[in-house]
Amino acid sequence: MKFCSKCGKEMVDEAVVCPSCGCSVENEKTATNENAANGGNDGLAVAAKVFLILGCVAQGWLLLPLAWCLPITISICNKMKYNQPVGTGLKVCALLFVNLIGGILLLCRSDEK
Numbered sequence: 001m002k003f004c005s006k007c008g009k010e011m012v013d014e015a016v017v018c019p020s021c022g023c024s025v026e027n028e029k030t031a032t033n034e035n036a037a038n039g040g041n042d043g044l045a046v047a048a049k050v051f052l053i054l055g056c057v058a059q060g061w062l063l064l065p066l067a068w069c070l071p072i073t074i075s076i077c078n079k080m081k082y083n084q085p086v087g088t089g090l091k092v093c094a095l096l097f098v099n100l101i102g103g104i105l106l107l108c109r110s111d112e113k
C-alpha cells in the first residue's frame, strides 16, 4: 500500500491517480525514471564522448609517421656516418616526410663528398 502525496489517503500500489483527490501519483516516479535513464546520455555528454574519441583517434594517427620517420632518419645517419652518398630520393623523402630544414640541408650538402 502507498499513500497519496497530496491528500495522504491510502491507495493501491498500482494506482496511477489518487481515487479521492484525483491527483496523478505516477508523475514523480516517471520523472525520476527519466532522469535515471538520461544519466550521462544527454546531448552534451554524447558530444563530449564523440569528441574525446575523435581526439584519441587523431592523436593515435600522429604516432603513425614514426613508422617512416625513424627508418629514413636512421638510414641517412648511417650513410653519413660511413661517408656513403645519400641518395637524392632519400633526401627528398626526408625533406617531405621528416623535416623540411633537415631535408634542405641534406640537399645543399649533395655536391660534397
Ligand SMILES: [Zn+2]
Pocket (backbone or CB within 6 Å): 004, 005, 006, 007, 008, 009, 018, 019, 020, 021, 022, 023
Ligand atoms: Zn489524493
